[in-house]
Amino acid sequence: MSGYFLLHRGEFAYNKSTSTDSPWGAIKRLEKYDMGCVSTLYICFELLSGDSDFLVTYYETDRWYKSVQLIAAEGARNHGLLNIAPDDFFETQICIPKRIDEQRRIGAFFDRLDSLITLHQRKYCGVASWMLGVALVRLGSESDGAFGEMKHVLR
Template sequence: MQGTSIKGITKDELLSKTIMVPEYAEQQQIGVFFSNLDHLITLHQRKYEKLLKVKKSMLEKMFPRDGADVPEIRFDGFTDAWEQRKLGDIVERITRKNESLESTLPLTISAQYGLIDQNEFFDKRIASKDVSGYYLVRKGEYAYNKSTSSDAPWGAIKRLDRYECGVLSTLYIVFRILDEDKVNSDYLVTYYDTDLWHKGVQAIAAEGARNHGLLNIAPADFFETTVSVPKDIEEQRKIGAYIMQLDNLITLHQRKYNWYR
């Protein structure tokens, strides 16, 4: 460092600075504390990353692919071939407007966080002040965000879980399951975590599909896409519960990692 300076401070000036130093025993305790903290941070980061890989692998193996009618990995006791169901046969579109201002919570859809408060996600409100013309979405209902990103090349389909209700722009396609005795809600959430539905959306996207990152997809065409579904509702429940449990563990280690940091 001789003959150099850092932001106007010469080597001699830097070396002449004094710093506060505790007794050696206290230094050791401080060092051990931060060493343990670093270990915890690394531990939760590794667990988080490992669980993400496990989820990705299971999503690929627990659903039929490449024309197959059964998945590579399956829970014991289930042998029936899966069905291809038209989305419009198992869900209904929601066009309920927020005319009575039941909610003023503006929502957006994140591929990572799902349906989330705009203020929390963007650190600001994007929606207009008057949200009476927005769709009113209730807990347990789904929405399709046609905006594309690196994480969601064909948009994102998510269920509202965080809040009792909220409002969404009419650019979104909102829907709910017709009969939860036939289609398990957690299963459908899990299905839309895979990339299996991308092919169907890709097929209906109009020419010049991307306008400022927004896919040109008509709701009627969207509901013509198909969903791969086990015939047995119990198999649906088991798949949904398994992936949801993984999601909970992923969230737990992500929160601990962020907290310790």
């Protein structure tokens, strides 16, 4: 499988492509599958010490952008792919707590917060869907809804 890196569950990949949502690329951990492959344009790594969940949370923020900005140059053809050498990337400074237990607590806190936000978004979508259904039933009723009244007027 030349031209690709093989990732294992828990390893990270840095996609150096810029986008509106990720102006300095995106760093994600492989979570859903045991293995995956990415182009050799990605920078891949595994965390040797520290809390992996904390790092996932950290890379979801923009706190790491500044260190990448210092070493990044856009490709010659201006195609949105940052020109960052793996050696330079691994020399960047990131700000994380030294104690692993603190990293775990912070990572767990944001994981729970993310789950709570997701739960409330689903609840909101469910209520909004229910309200729309009630409104459509009410409007579609021939006896007293607006569409029902319109049918009588048009007859």
